[in-house]
Amino acid sequence: MPARRILLGFYFEEFLAVGGAEALGRVVGLSRAAWKDWRPANWAEYVKVLPGLEAIPEVGEVEVGTFSVEKAIALKPDVAILGDWQVKGLGTAAERLAAAGIPVVVIDYHAEQPARHAASTRLLGQVLGEEARAARLAGEYEAAITALRDSISAARLPRPRIYVELGSKGPGEQGPSYGDYMWGALAALAGGSNIGRGVIATWGPMAAETVLASRPEVIAIAGSEWRRHPTAQLMGQGVAAEEARARLRGFLARPGWNALPAVREGRVHAVYQGASRTLADFASLQYLAKALYPELFAGLDPQAEYLAWHARWLPIRPQGSFMLGLA
Structure with a gap:
C-alpha cells in the first residue's frame, strides 16, 4: 500500500518526477535546508508552482547537524525517505526512527552508479504507488547511459x-x-x-x-x-x-x-x-x-x-x- 505520510530528506525532484506534483500532499516533513539553502533559486521556482512547499514542517539538515529525530518522529510519518549519505551521517540516530516504528527507505543517487539510479527510482515508485511511472523514468535513464557508453566504447579513443x-x-x-x-x-x-x-x-x-x-x-x-x-x-x-x-x-x-x-x-x-x-x-x-x-x-x-x-x-x-x- 502506498505511503500516505512521508518524511522526505533529499532527492526532491526525483520524488516529484516519480510521484507527480500531487505527491507533495503526502509529505509531512522536509529537510528543507538541503533544498532551499543549496539551490535557493531552484527552490523559489518550485514555490511559485507548488506554494504548499513553504508550509511543510522542517526537520533540519544532516550535513550541518541540524536534523532532529525528535521532530521527525513527532510528525508521525508512515515512512522516512532518506539518502544513503544521510543515513550514514545520522549514524545511530537513524536507528531511532526505525525503533519508533518508522521504516527508513534508503535511496542513493550520489554514487552515480546507473544501477543504483534505476533501483532507487523503482523503489520510489513502490513507496508512492507509481511503479509504472518509475519504470519509465528508470528505463529512460538506462537507455541514455547505454547509448553514450556504447558510442564511447565503439570509438576506441x-x-x-x-x-x-x-x-x-x-x-x-x-x-x-x-x-x-x-x-x-x-x-x-x-x-x-x-x-x-x-x-x-x-x-x-x-x-x-x-x-x-x-x-x-x-x-x-x-x-x-x-x-x-x-x-x-x-x-x-x-x-x-x-x-x-x-x-x-x-x-x-x-x-x-x-x-x-x-x-x-x-x-x-x-x-x-x-x-x-x-x-x-x-x-x-x-x-x-x-x-x-x-x-x-x-x-x-x-x-x-x-x-x-x-x-x-x-x-x-x-x-x-x-x-x-x-x-
Whole structure:
C-alpha cells in the first residue's frame, strides 16, 4: 500500500518526477535546508508552482547537524525517505526512527552508479504507488547511459585526463574534488581519466600541486546559485551565461594554470551542481562526454536534453545556465 505520510530528506525532484506534483500532499516533513539553502533559486521556482512547499514542517539538515529525530518522529510519518549519505551521517540516530516504528527507505543517487539510479527510482515508485511511472523514468535513464557508453566504447579513443572541482569557494581556495563518487564517477562514465581517482576516496580537496602535476586535458568547475559567495562559480536557475563565464574565467588566474593543457586549449567548463546526483544527470554525463570527445558528440545538445527532461517529468521550466564552456 502506498505511503500516505512521508518524511522526505533529499532527492526532491526525483520524488516529484516519480510521484507527480500531487505527491507533495503526502509529505509531512522536509529537510528543507538541503533544498532551499543549496539551490535557493531552484527552490523559489518550485514555490511559485507548488506554494504548499513553504508550509511543510522542517526537520533540519544532516550535513550541518541540524536534523532532529525528535521532530521527525513527532510528525508521525508512515515512512522516512532518506539518502544513503544521510543515513550514514545520522549514524545511530537513524536507528531511532526505525525503533519508533518508522521504516527508513534508503535511496542513493550520489554514487552515480546507473544501477543504483534505476533501483532507487523503482523503489520510489513502490513507496508512492507509481511503479509504472518509475519504470519509465528508470528505463529512460538506462537507455541514455547505454547509448553514450556504447558510442564511447565503439570509438576506441584515448581517455583524456579530467579534473572536476566544486567551485563553491571560488578561485582563491582549493575546493573539493572527487574520487569514484559524484562528479568523479560521472567523469569516468563519460570516458575520462579522473585525476582524483586513487587520490580522493569520495570527495575532498586535492592539493594544488597534484592538479598541476596531473596536467588535466579537461577541467570542469561545478557551480550553483551561490550568490552569497563573491567569487564562487555561479550556475543554475537565473544565472546568465556571461555571468557564469565571468566567474569561470576567474579560475584560470590560479598559479600555474596557464600551463595546463585544458587551459591552453580552452577546454575549461562549468557544470551545475544541482544537475548531478539526480535522474537528470544523464545530461550532465552527456556534457562531460562532449567536453572530452567534442568531435564524437558534436551533434549532441546536453542542455536541451536537460530542459526537455524537466518538461516531461516536472512542473517547472528551468531558465539559466546548467552546463557551458568558456567560448
